[in-house]
Amino acid sequence: xxxGIVGLGLIGGSFAKTLKKYDLASEIIxxxxxxxxxxxxxxxxxxxxxxxxxxxLLGLDLxxxxxxxxxxxxxxxxxxxxxxxxxxxxxxxxxxxxxxAIPEKIRKNFxxxxxxxxxxxxxxxxxxxxxxxxxxxxxxxxxxxNPKALNKVETIFSTIxxxxxxxxxxxxxxxxxxxxxxxxxxxxxLANCVMNHEDPKSIVALAAxxxxxxxxxxxxxxNMWSDIFKQNRENMLESIGIYxxxxxxxxxxxxxxxxxxxxxxxxxxxxxxxxx
Amino acid sequence: xxxGIVGLGLIGGSFAKTLKKYDLASEIIxxxxxxxxxxxxxxxxxxxxxxxxxxxLLGLDLxxxxxxxxxxxxxxxxxxxxxxxxxxxxxxxxxxxxxxAIPEKIRKNFxxxxxxxxxxxxxxxxxxxxxxxxxxxxxxxxxxxNPKALNKVETIFSTIxxxxxxxxxxxxxxxxxxxxxxxxxxxxxLANCVMNHEDPKSIVALAAxxxxxxxxxxxxxxNMWSDIFKQNRENMLESIGIYxxxxxxxxxxxxxxxxxxxxxxxxxxxxxxxxx
Numbered sequence: 187x188x189x190g191i192v193g194l195g196l197i198g199g200s201f202a203k204t205l206k207k208y209d210l211a212s213e214i215i216x217x218x219x220x221x222x223x224x225x226x227x228x229x230x231x232x233x234x235x236x237x238x239x240x241x242x243l244l245g246l247d248l249x250x251x252x253x254x255x256x257x258x259x260x261x262x263x264x265x266x267x268x269x270x271x272x273x274x275x276x277x278x279x280x281x282x283x284x285x286x287a288i289p290e291k292i293r294k295n296f297x298x299x300x301x302x303x304x305x306x307x308x309x310x311x312x313x314x315x316x317x318x319x320x321x322x323x324x325x326x327x328x329x330x331x332n333p334k335a336l337n338k339v340e341t342i343f344s345t346i347x348x349x350x351x352x353x354x355x356x357x358x359x360x361x362x363x364x365x366x367x368x369x370x371x372x373x374x375x376l377a378n379c380v381m382n383h384e385d386p387k388s389i390v391a392l393a394a395x396x397x398x399x400x401x402x403x404x405x406x407x408x409n410m411w412s413d414i415f416k417q418n419r420e421n422m423l424e425s426i427g428i429y430x431x432x433x434x435x436x437x438x439x440x441x442x443x444x445x446x447x448x449x450x451x452x453x454x455x456x457x458x459x460x461x462x
Numbered sequence: 463x464x465x466g467i468v469g470l471g472l473i474g475g476s477f478a479k480t481l482k483k484y485d486l487a488s489e490i491i492x493x494x495x496x497x498x499x500x501x502x503x504x505x506x507x508x509x510x511x512x513x514x515x516x517x518x519l520l521g522l523d524l525x526x527x528x529x530x531x532x533x534x535x536x537x538x539x540x541x542x543x544x545x546x547x548x549x550x551x552x553x554x555x556x557x558x559x560x561x562x563a564i565p566e567k568i569r570k571n572f573x574x575x576x577x578x579x580x581x582x583x584x585x586x587x588x589x590x591x592x593x594x595x596x597x598x599x600x601x602x603x604x605x606x607x608n609p610k611a612l613n614k615v616e617t618i619f620s621t622i623x624x625x626x627x628x629x630x631x632x633x634x635x636x637x638x639x640x641x642x643x644x645x646x647x648x649x650x651x652l653a654n655c656v657m658n659h660e661d662p663k664s665i666v667a668l669a670a671x672x673x674x675x676x677x678x679x680x681x682x683x684x685n686m687w688s689d690i691f692k693q694n695r696e697n698m699l700e701s702i703g704i705y706x707x708x709x710x711x712x713x714x715x716x717x718x719x720x721x722x723x724x725x726x727x728x729x730x731x732x733x734x735x736x737x738x
Binding site: 198303381395398401409443 | 554556569578580581586597598600605610637640641644645646648649650654656657659664665666667668669670673674676678679680681682685687688691692694698704709710711712715716717719724725728730731732735737738
C-alpha cells in the first residue's frame with residue numbers, strides 16, 4: 187500500500203510507525219502544514235517523504251486524516267478528485283458532523299474511524315509503534331461505504347491487533363463523550379482548581395497516584411480539544427449537566443452528613459469495575 | 463524493632479512488607495478485628511503473629527495505626543498505657559481531628575504520618591513491598607513530639623526511601639483535600655454518571671486510557687472514603703464548591719461557543735504539569 191498521512195502528530199505518526207512495524211505500507215507520504223513537524227517526522231523516519239501539496243495525495247491507496255476535527259472538515263474539498271479505488275479514513279474523535287460534511291462524490295470511499303487510543307503528549311516525537319495494539323477502533327456509518335474500501339481498512343485494523351466496533355455516528359458521539367470528552371473536561375477543571383489556588387506548588391508537592399492519574403489528560407492539546415468540544419457540543423452540554431448533578435449529590439451527602447447514603451453511592455461507583 | 467500493625471489491609475500490610483524487606487523489624491505483630499484478614503495476613507507472611515487483644519501491643523517499640531480515620535480516633539483509648547519509649551504512628555489521610563483527639567498522656571509519643579501512596583485495591587492480598595518507595599510522607603505537628611520518637615520514625619522513612627515533608631495538621635488537610643480527597647470524589651461522580659446511563663456496558667466497551675485513569679480510584683473502599691470525607695468535611699465542601707465553579711466555566715464556554723476563552727482556560731490547566 188502507498189499511504190498518505192495528513193497530520194504527523196501523535197495519532198498520525200503512531201499510525202505510520204504501526205504500518206511500518208507490520209509491513210503494511212510500501213511507501214508512506216506525510217502531509218502537515220507545520221514545517222517543524224515535517225522535518226521532525228522525516229528525521230524520525232516516520233514518513234518516507236513529504237507531499238508539497240494535496241494533489242500529490244490523490245493517487246494513493248489510503249489517505250489517513252489525523253488532524254483536529256474542524257481541520258478534517260476543512261480538508262475534505264482537497265480530496266474530491268481521488269482515484270476511484272483510493273480509500274480515505276479520518277481518525278477524528280467526533281463523527282456526526284464529519285459524516286454529514288463528506289462530499290457525496292467520495293462518500294463510498296470515506297471510512298469514519300475512531301481509534302480509542304491516545305496519550306497526553308503530542309507532536310511527531312510522541313509517536314510510538316504500539317499505541318493502537320489491543321485497543322478498540324470504532325467504525326461509523328459503514329453501510330454508506332464501498333465494501334471493498336471497508337474490507338481494506340478492516341484488514342489493516344485486524345492485522346495491527348485492534349478490535350473493531352461498529353455503530354452509527356450519532357451513537358458514537360454520545361459514547362465517546364462519556365468515555366473520553368467528558369473525562370477530559372473534568373481533568374482540565376481539576377487542574378485549574380489547583381492552578382487557581384494561592385500556592386499550587388506546595389500543594390502539588392504532595393501529589394500521589396490518584397491526583398497524577400486524574401490530572402494526566404489535563405496536559406492534552408487545547409487546539410485539538412476545543413475542536414472536539416465544539417463538534418460534540420450538544421452531547422457535552424448534556425453530559426456535563428448529568429455530571430454536575432452527581433457532584434451536587436456528593437456535596438449534599440457531606441453537607442447533610444448523610445454518610446450511609448454516601449456509602450451506597452460509592453458502592454454503585456465501585457460496580458463500574460465489574461464492566462471495565 | 464518489635465512492631466505492631468493495627469489494620470492489615472493494603473496500607474498496613476504494605477508497611478509490614480516494607481519493614482521486612484529493609485530488615486527493619488525483628489518481629490511484626492498484627493491486629494485486625496476482621497478474622498479473614500488475620501488469617502490471610504498470617505498465610506501471606508505479612509505478620510509473624512496476631513495479637514489477641516490490644517494489651518499485647520502496649521510494650522512494642524512501634525505501633526502503626528493503619529485503619530480508617532474514624533477507627534483511629536476510637537482506638538486511641540486502648541493505647542494510653544504504652545511503655546514510655548513506645549512510639550505510636552497513625553497513617554490516616556486526615557490529620558486535624560486525629561491530632562486534637564490524641565490523649566495528653568501519649569501526645570509526645572504519637573507521630574501523625576500520612577504516606578501519600580495507595581492504590582484502589584484493598585485488603586491484605588493487595589499489600590506490596592514497594593508501595594511507599596520514592597513517595598512523600600507528610601508528618602504533622604511534629605513540634606509536639608518527643609525528639610527521640612520523631613527521630614525513630616524519620617530514620618525508618620528515610621531507610622525505605624520516602625521523602626519527608628512537615629506541615630501542621632490543618633494545612634495538611636487542605637493540601638490532602640486537593641491532592642487526594644477531591645480527586646476521589648470526582649472519580650466516584652464520573653463513575654456514577656456512567657452507571658446511571660441506560661446502557662453502561664456498551665459505553666464502557668469503548669473505554670481507553672483517559673477514562674480508565676479517571677475512573678480507577680472510583681474502585682476505592684466506601685468505608686474508608688466516607689470516613690475521610692467526614693473528617694475533612696469543611697475542606698471538602700469548600701474545594702467541591704471551587705471545583706463546581708470550574709465545571710460551570712467549561713460548560714458556559716461550550717454553551718456560549720466561546721472557544722478562544724476555553725483554549726486559554728485549557729492552557730492554564732496544561733501549566734499544572736510544569737509543577738508535577
